[in-house]
Every structure is written in C-alpha cells, then in structure tokens.
Amino acid sequence: MPHLPQTRIPATYMRGGTSKGVFFRLQDLPEAAQVPGKACDALLLRVIGSPDPYGKQIDGMGAATSSTSKTVIVSKSARPDHDVDYLFGQVSIDQPFVDWSGNCGNLSAAVGPFAISNGLVDASRVPCDGVATVRIWQANIGKTIIAHVPITDGAVQETGDFELDGVTFPAAEVRLEFIDPADEGEGDGGGAMFPTGHVVDDLEVPGIGMLKATLINAGIPTIFVNADAIGYTGTELQDAINGDAKALAMFETLRAHGALRMGLIRHLDEAARRQHTPKIAFVARPAGYTASSGKAIGEGDVDLLVRALSMGKLHHAMMGTAAVAIGTAAAIAGTLVNLAAGGGARQSVCFGHPSGTLRVGAEAAVVDGQWRVTKALMSRSARVLMEGHVRVPFSNP
Template sequence: MHKPQIRIPATYMRGGTSKGVFFRLQDLPLEAQVPGAARDALLMRVIGSPDPYGKHTDGMGGATSSTSKCVIIAPSTQPDHDVDYLYGQVAIGDAFVDWSGNCGNLSTAVGPFAISQGFIDPSRLPENGTLAVRVWQANIGKTIIVHVPIINGQVQETGDFELDGVTFPAAEIVLEFIDPADEGEGEGGGAMFPTGQLVDDLEVPELGTLKVTMINAGIPTVFVNAADIGYTGSELQEAINGDAKALAMLESIRAHAAVRMGLIDSVEDAPKRQHSPKVAFVAPAATYTASSGKVIGGDDIDLRVRAMSMGKLHHAMMGTASVAIASAAAVPGTLVNLAAGGGSREAVRFGHPSGTLRVGAAAEQVDGLWTVKKAVMSRSARVLMEGAVRVPDHTDI
C-alpha cells in the first residue's frame, strides 16, 4: 500500500553564492535527528539524489555543487555559542551525503535563520544595528561569528551590497571564521600546513611532479599553479566542465593530495570524500572577462583563482576555499602568496569566474608553525521560500 508523503518544516535560503534547504533539528523525523543512514536517505530524497539524469527535477536541489546542500540547525551544545550548524553536501549522481566539511557561503544564512527561527533570545535583538550570532560549525568543530544587520527589530535582508556571482543586491553580512585552520592528520601533525612545508612536490602519475601548496584552513585545499597544468587562470566553467580529460586530471590531483594530507588512506578512497579537499589553480593578476561579461581589470585584483567543487569548476568561489586562499596568501612563500606578488599581507582580493572577492586574514608563526587567528569576509543571504518540504515516507526511502 502506498503511503502519503510526509511534511517537514523547512526554509529554502540563499547564502553567499550557494543555496540550500535549512531544517531545525527538532523538526526532522526522529530517525533523522541522529546521524546515520536514515538521515542521509531523507536529505538525498529532499534534494532529489541520486539522479542519473543530473537535473534534480524531483527534488529541491539545483543539480550543481552550489545548490545541492542541506543544513541542520540546533541549540548549541557548546558554551558561549548560540547554535550548532551541521552541513550536508548531497552528491548529485551518487547515493552519498558528504559531512566532511563546511559550506562557508551557507554559513552566512545560519545567523539570519537562527534569529528568525527563535534560537536567539528576542531581548538580545537591537531595534536597529547588528547582532553577532555565535555559530558552532559542527562538521569541523570551529566557531563562526555571523554579524547580522537588524532593522526595526527584524533581520534586514534587502540592501545595496553587491556580491559577484549573485544577481541582485542584498544586505551585507560580515563573517568571521575564528581559528580557521583545521586539525589535519598529515605529516605536519595537525598544523595548518599538514606536511610541514609551504610548497611540496606532489607525484601525480599522469602528470609527473607538481609544485603544490596544501593547507588546512577553512577547508582542506591543494593549490597548484595554473600554468603547470596547462591553464591561464582566466578559465570559466565551460572551459573545464565539458572536458572529461581535464576533470579526470584535476580529480587525480585532488585524490593524491588528499592522501598526502592524511585525509584518506589511498586514492581509491577519494570518491567517498568528495567535498574535501578542494583543488584550486592560481595565476598572477591579469585582465579577464567574468561569466557575466564584466571585465575584471588586472590592477583590481592580486591574483586569479579557479577552484573545483564536487568534481566541477565552481561558478564563483566557495566561502571555505576563500578562507584557504586568504590564509595561504598571508604566508610568504606559498604558491598563492607568490602568485599574488609575494611579501606579507593581511588581506587579498582575488579574481574568480564570476568576479572578485576580498578576504582578510593575518598569519603569524607560533612555536615555528604558521597559524591564522581569524578570516573575515562579507557576503549576503536571504530567505527564498519557507514552509515545508514533502517527501515520501522516510521509512520507504
């Protein structure tokens, strides 16, 4: 006998250049309130995965890495934090939810969601001003402070802040990623640079030896020089995503770097950890035309960066990878720093396929190891739709 669909309260939100389905933990079916197969199956069904057609026609996903996301928010389990934020990157063609990392873009929407959904004591809200929402990022165990603008006692969503990669302006939200370096398990014993080196020689069978910078900050990321893999650094999505050979090459770099960083045991494990590490290629500043048709002047940026997300070139830049870029740029001698012209810096403006982004990060050495105490960037977020999602009874999923 066919059962009726179940109804789950949810909010569909854009955060930065991503969008996803947001849930309160207590609104999920009991079986999905804890990690495991039932939760994964439910979220895949919400998004519409796995979809061999790659369209997400029968779900809320958008069939891209930027739009196949789910977020679960709960009262915080940590002292001095407001909410716990758990992020699931739902694979498109495979039956898989990757919980290995954070989404920096959707982090922007966590603050507004927490306020509007009653996780914040109303007495803390200013009539007009900004409220700092302290978020515990449960996937990676890090603190994010989301500075949410408030107007007339409500979250301000509209505004004139423009973000490249997002069509319309909105209110500016400032994000602070506190101590963003991850505790990796590579040769460096948990340092921001997991091998203990700013630049490594990475053996990739199909390519030989590549110079790379591997960093655990924001999200584990491996950087390679664009010229070393046959690119200029001005590529847009169509130059990469329709080229099966290019995608295989970049995935091979990612897989071998993941082993070297201590994130997986062998390259065969890479498909099980699709969300991280990221692979990105960098090049010195130069003028190029963004996907919108806007000309990005070489004098307006410090370097160009292109990054892969879930096997495809990202249309703009992931928020977590932006933290990695800024952190690497702040350390003299990394490939990112050298592409930006070298020297010391506390902020970087890089060009990506949709335009530019400025991120602040200051690096320092503590006991001989590099670290970044905070990375700061501006994004925007807004509610696209709220109500409930409907899916077939989860016991049948």
C-alpha cells in the same frame, strides 16, 4: 499495493553567498533523522532529489550543481558562548551519499539570519535596530563562526546595497569571522595548518608529472597548484573546463593524490566517496579577463587569479570555505597563493574568480615556530527564497 506516504517537514529555502540550500531546524526533522546515520542521509537525499542518474534532480529541491545540492541543520547550542550548532550536508547529485566532511562557507552567511528568524537565538541578543552577533558552532569541522547580521525593526534585514559577484541582485551585507580556521590536528611534518609540515610540496601525479603544490587545512582542506603547470592561465570560465572530460578526469586524479598526501584518505579509491573535500584550485598572477557576467576585470583590479573546482566541476564563483583557504594561504609567505599575489606580508587579498572578484582577509602569525591564523574575514549576503514545508516520501521508523 501499499504506498509510502509523504512526510511534511518545516523547511526554508535560502541563498547564502553564491550557494543555496534547504535549511531545517533539528527539532523539526522526523525523530529518526535527528541523529547522524542512514535515516538522516536518506531523508536529505530525497529532499534534494538524489541520487539522480539523469543528473538533474528534477524530483527534489536541488538544481544539479555543487552550489545548490546542499542541506543545513541548525539547533540551539549547549556549548558555552555559542548560540547555535550548524551542520552542513553536501548531497551528491548522482550517488546515494551525503558528504559531511566539511563546511560550506557561503551558506554560513545564511545560518545567523535563519537562526534569528526561527527563534534559535535568545531574543535578548537581537537588537531592535543594529547588528546582531550570532555565535555559531560549525559541527562538521568543530570551529566557531561569528556572524554579524543586520537587524531592522527587530527583524533580519535582507535587502540592501551590498553587491557580491556571482549573485545577480544586491542585498544586505553579512560579515563573517571564521575563528582559528586552520586544522588543529598534527600532520606528518608536525604542522597543524600544513599536513606535510611544508608550505610547498612536490606532488607526483600520474599523467601529469611532478607538481609544486600547497596543501593547506584552513576553512576547508585545499590543494593549490600553479595554473601554468597544468596548462591553464587562471582566466578560464566554467565552459573551458566543465565541458572537457579529459580535464575533469585530470583534476580528479590530482585531487585524489593530494588527498592521500594530506592524510585525508588512506587509499586513492576513497576519494570518490569524499567529493566535498579536499578542494582543488589553481592560481596565477593578475591578468585581465571578462567575467561570466560580461564584466571586465582588469589586471590591476586583483592581486591574483584563482579558479577552484567543487564536486568535480569548476565553480561558477568561489566556495566560501575555499576563500578562507585563499586568504589564509595568501597571508603566509612562500605558499603558491602568496607567491602568485606577489609575495610578502599581507592581511587581505582580492582575487579574481569566474564571476568577478572577492576580497578576503586573514590574521596570521608564527607561534612557537608554527603558522597560526587567529581568524579569517569576509562579507557575504543571504536571503530567504521560500519558506514553508517540504514533502518527502519518508518512513519514520
């Protein structure tokens, strides 16, 4: 009987921040997969090993977590003042779809290094020694990211002494600027960043009741609630939630109702096919706890505590885009994030997550009666784990 041959495609397996994924140059993909659509989705699903009813992704490059079921496509940009276009695909583990609705802030740190190493950035923009500035167009959300990539002897420097909680080994620091990270669309309340026009809303959720919530579009659409309002302290690690089916169902119900209130979906049942966005997170005032690595986090080490879920599970650290949302919300008086951090004006915040701590900054101001964030800043690291080719049973029509 006829069999489907394996297609050999150049690819790089990279860690960016606390995530990792398979990176492609657009030009290296089969022609049918170079444009958005079924062929591209089918290819990426097969690369990662989805859908997998066993939930393991054994027959692919994924590792069966939201942090590792990821793909990135990079190409030279035709946009003025940009070097590359970056498209992120969050691959569902057990369902046959790729979610293109948002960015991955962690893998954003690897886009600049990948682009330089793969000849997608003009050589004149890469110093022999120093820092290369890579101007990235994030195609999923239509935003600009500026990556500051260390260069040694004309090549990307990957090793160094920058430590990132959630990553075992130190590496070189990659500084990221998320330019104008808030949503520019007009919400029901006329607020671009806050789709309802309010920094805090009353959100009615079946089985939970009425909750205070901050619904924000910055970095990635995110729903923030207070930890104590849903029975938590903000010091929880993954096992406390991910092994609790009832808790996970509660968070998904909360996420779906928040998505509906934010105008991201029209019907509640649409949330199941929009797993990547919005994110759901809960916040609390500072408290001491022991991180997943065994590291002791003191009450005085952080400004607040944040726990966030991604693709239906508590994240082992913090999603980069959610960190942008945290930094942005912390800078705006009256949000639940700002209040958990003690209130008042601030340009940066250090928050505790399951793996440790992370500092993120944001520059916010009121412009024409609306909050405006010009940029959010944070540091991550990135490293090539493997490069060569992936092999995929794929027919190029």
